[in-house]
Each structure stands twice: as C-alpha cells, then as structure tokens.
Amino acid sequence: MNKYIVLCTLAGTLLSCGEDSLRSALLDEVTQNESSNNGTMSTFSGRPIVFYNVENLFDTKNDPRTNDEDFTPHGYKQWDEERYETKLERITDALSEFQKPPLMIGLAEIENRAVLKDLIKEGDFKKTNYGIAHFDSPDRRGIDVALLYDQDAFTLINSSKLRVRLANNPRFATRDILYVEGELAGGVKTHVFVNHWSSRREGKLETEHKRVEAAETLREKVDEILAQDVNANIIILGDFNDHPTDKSLQTVLRAKESGYEGDGDLINLLFDEHTNGEGTSVYRGDWAVLDQIIISQAIYDEKSGIGIKGKDAEILMDDDLIFTNRGTGERKPNATYGGRKYYGGYSDHLPVYIILK
Numbered sequence: 001m002n003k004y005i006v007l008c009t010l011a012g013t014l015l016s017c018g019e020d021s022l023r024s025a026l027l028d029e030v031t032q033n034e035s036s037n038n039g040t041m042s043t044f045s046g047r048p049i050v051f052y053n054v055e056n057l058f059d060t061k062n063d064p065r066t067n068d069e070d071f072t073p074h075g076y077k078q079w080d081e082e083r084y085e086t087k088l089e090r091i092t093d094a095l096s097e098f099q100k101p102p103l104m105i106g107l108a109e110i111e112n113r114a115v116l117k118d119l120i121k122e123g124d125f126k127k128t129n130y131g132i133a134h135f136d137s138p139d140r141r142g143i144d145v146a147l148l149y150d151q152d153a154f155t156l157i158n159s160s161k162l163r164v165r166l167a168n169n170p171r172f173a174t175r176d177i178l179y180v181e182g183e184l185a186g187g188v189k190t191h192v193f194v195n196h197w198s199s200r201r202e203g204k205l206e207t208e209h210k211r212v213e214a215a216e217t218l219r220e221k222v223d224e225i226l227a228q229d230v231n232a233n234i235i236i237l238g239d240f241n242d243h244p245t246d247k248s249l250q251t252v253l254r255a256k257e258s259g260y261e262g263d264g265d266l267i268n269l270l271f272d273e274h275t276n277g278e279g280t281s282v283y284r285g286d287w288a289v290l291d292q293i294i295i296s297q298a299i300y301d302e303k304s305g306i307g308i309k310g311k312d313a314e315i316l317m318d319d320d321l322i323f324t325n326r327g328t329g330e331r332k333p334n335a336t337y338g339g340r341k342y343y344g345g346y347s348d349h350l351p352v353y354i355i356l357k
Contacts, residue, residue, distance in 0.1 A: 043153035044184045044356050046309075047103035050316075051237035051291055053196070053281075053349035054091050055336050056143070057119070058111040060084055066142025068111065076340060083344070087336060088115075090346045092123035097318055101128045103356065105148040106237035108175075108196040112136065116146055128152075133159040133180045138173035145178050145194040145238075154190075157181045162221055164197075164214045174198050174210065177218055188233065188305035191225055193218060195238030197248070211242050215252035222253075226264055226296075231303045234296035236266065239349065241290055244274045255294045258311060267300045269293050269313035270352060280315055280350045282332040289315075291352045309355035316351040 058071035060079055070076040095102055101124065110116060113134050120130040125148075133156065134146040149156065161176035178194040195218065198210035218236070225232045236255075242248045249255045249268065257271035270292040273279075279287025293313040298304045300311060323334040323345065334345035 043150065044103055044188075044306075047100050047150075047153065047356050048098045048353045049104045049106075049235060049237070049293070049356060050095055050102045050351050050353040051106040051108075051194070051239075051293060052091070052095065052351040053108040053239040053291060053347060054087075054110065055347040055349065056109050056111075057087060057091070057107075057115050058084075058142075059115050059118075063112075063142060066111075067140055068142045071111075077337065078342070083342065086344055088119055088122045090336075090344075091119060092125045094316070094318070094321055094346050094351060096124040097316070098353075101125075101150070102148075102353075103150050103153055104192065105130075106178075106192075106194040107146045107148070108194070108239045109143045110134075110146050111142055112144070113146075116148070120148060131156060133178060135159075135161040135176060135178065137161070137176045139175050140173055143175065143196075145175055145196050147178060147180050147192060147194050149180070149182070153185055155183045157183065157189075162217050164210075164217050166210065166213055172210070174214075177214065177221075179221060184306070186305065189229075190233045190235065190306065193221075193234075193236045193238070195236065195240060197238065197240045197242065199241050208242075208247065211240065211246075211248040212252055215248040219253050222266070222296075223264065231298040232296055233299050233304050233306050234266070235299070235354075236294040237292075239291050243288060243290070244268045244271045244292060249292075249294075253294070255292075258300070266294045266296060269295060269308070269311075269354065270315070272312070273315060278315060280333075280352060281348060285330060291349055293352055293354055295354075307357045309357050313352055313354045316353060321346050321350055 058068055058079060060073055060081055062069060062072050071079040073080045116132045116134060129151045130148045131151040132148060137144045158181045160179050162179055163176055164174055166172040175196045180192040183189050197214045198207055200207050222234060240249060255266040255268040258267055270289050274289040279289050280291040281288055299306050321334050322331050324331050333348050333350050335343055335348040336345050
C-alpha cells in the first residue's frame, strides 16, 4: 500500500484515537511496508556468498571467435542439449542446499552471458531475483568469470573488468578479474572481485609469474579502494590456481591467515583448510585448496556493517558433489568429464562459501 494513502487514512481516524495511538499505528504501518519490500531490510543476514568453478559451462553453439568446438554436439565432448540441461540442473542443485538462497554467486569457467541467463531460470535459482555481472574475457578457451547477485538485497553501483597483462608477453590472454561495486540493504557499501587465475598446466614454477601478475593487478585495485576508505568492505572470490601459502596470494596480494594483522592486509578464510590438508580440487590424488574467499580486515572485525558467521569460510562437501572410487576408496569432486569420458557429474571443483551476518 502507498505510504501516503496509509498516512491519510490513519490521519482520518485522529478524532477516534489518541495522538499516541496514531503515532504507534503510523510506525507499525511504515515498518510493515518497508520490511515487506521483498525483505530488502534484512535479506543479507544469514545469506551465503558462494564461489564455484563449474567446470566448463558451455552452450552447444559453435562460437567462431573462441576454441569451443569440443563443446558442440559433433565435437570431442559430444556436448548436446541434454548434457547442457543436465549441467544447468547440477549447478543449481549443488547451490540449493543452503537454508537461505545465496546472496551472491561467483562463477568461473562459464562461456558467455547466454549460459548465465539460462542458469538463473533453472530450478530454485528462478525463485531469486538474480542479476548478472559479466564481461567477455580474451581467454582463448572462451571461458569467463561472472557474479550473480540478488537484486532485492544488493544494489549494483558499478561493474568493470581488470585486464591482467604480462609485460614481457603483450599477446598473453587470460580471464579478466571482475570487479563489482554495490550496496547491501541499509546502504552498506561492498566491493566484490571474482577471479580465475592462470592454470599450472605447464608447471607451477613455469606459470607462477602469470599468477603473480594477476595478484599485482588485484592488489593495485584493493589499495586504491583502501586509500579512499580504510574500513572498506572487500570480498575476493576465486579459483586462484595457487595455495594460500604461495607467493601470489601470501606475499603479493598479502592475504594472510586469520589472526594476522598488518597494514592493508587481507584475510584468507580458507587458510586453515589448506593447513589441515583439505581441498576443493584433486590433482593426481592430492587435494588442494585452489578455490578461496578472501576478505578485508574491516569485514573480519565487523567494522562496517558486515560480519562473517564464525569468522570463517567453508568448503561445501555435500555427498552428491563427491565421487568415491569403490575399489580404492579414493575421493574426488564428482566431475562432468574425465578427459573424453562423460560422467554427468557436477564439477571437478567444490564450492566454497561464507555466511553473512
């Protein structure tokens, strides 16, 4: 109901009720009106923020600008509409296990905006008013990062991309870093970054300089934000293809473990999981925490309107997302593919998440 009509209607009852009663009635009506606005006055409390590398979410069309031929009906992967639809269902199922729908979802390995539009129409996702922040990256495989956000709880102010460049190789092309600036309910300004840094395919040491360059690019933007507001709310999501203790994250980005305080440092909420030998992906039988969530000190200390439940992030270890070899007992993420073989699983990575308060 329009507030003006409510006020006029209640004012008309002034002769039949006292001033205090009228004031109370007005307050109750305004409060009801505000809180019924899709829940925007409180929707971010208790809501998850998730990051998920979804393992090659491609549509079935051949894009001549990218190397996506494998993900077509007649390509190497025999990627048809049935497999594509199963993939969409798997992603939404994986992220529908929370008590409340995710407030934001950072995604890696998505092909384009079209697959994101299909995704937000799927399953439980269509119950939430998700908006899309996405830009096409120059990656030769044609995969990008993106952010889905609940438009009823997060107001987008600006989104842009940070290009990662190598000084000694100007032709180098990789995923851009996505930067999103917005406000949570109550005007709580928040900065979100989504990352997918270069892989270790040619070897960890041989490719380390690429991830260091990505870390320097991200750190430069973080420093710019902190120079304007030392208590800025910053949330960094991503598949970094490095461990929390590696140079790119700990030395260059300065993402430290909980309890470590330094000027302008960030807190890596998956540091303990790495120390304990847990992981979000498996390579040659070894688990590794490559997918991480990093926050600013202000969020960790709850200085600017946001806190994290338990001051920690979690790996989503739902049974459906894990494949267990019956013969060896070896466990690993329940992937969509293993080389050329189609398994029909979820992803070769596990989601990571935080719960806001």
